[in-house]
Amino acid sequence: MGLGTDVAGGSSPSILTVIRDANNASKVLEFFPPPHPGFTLSPLSIEELFYLATLGGAEVCSFDHIVGNFMPHKEFDALLVSVRPETNNPDVWFKENDKPEDMLERFFLCGDDRNIRSVWVRGRQIGGVDKH
Secondary structure, three states, X not given: OOOOOOOOOOOOOOHHHHHHHHHHHHHHHHHOOOOOOOOXXXXXXXXXXXXXXXXXXXXXXXXXXXXXXXXXOOXXXXXXXXXXXXXXXXXXXXXXXXXXXXXXXXXXXHOOHHXXXXXXXXXXXXXXXXXX
């Protein structure tokens, strides 16, 4: 299973919107009885959402040998994200002693384009505020 976007097939081209929708849907499922004995319905964790939006999506498309993580010999596709005050998005500002997973969770649930500092595709920086 994976998460992805498609401008022609969804309501938003933003992976953040897709992550938020998956997060909300997984929480709603908790209100229903499990479909089978021994089957549990629990909300997706931030780690699971991250996997589904990266390597999980690449696996669904059979691109996991090319993209989806930072393993050697794969194309470098990445976003450099900031949760610092200079982004002017107070919903995600980091706090002293924040763990990386806490910052990732705030970016996933409250972040937006203000938090994206640079965009990398196939090892080449193609955009962002910090474009060199």
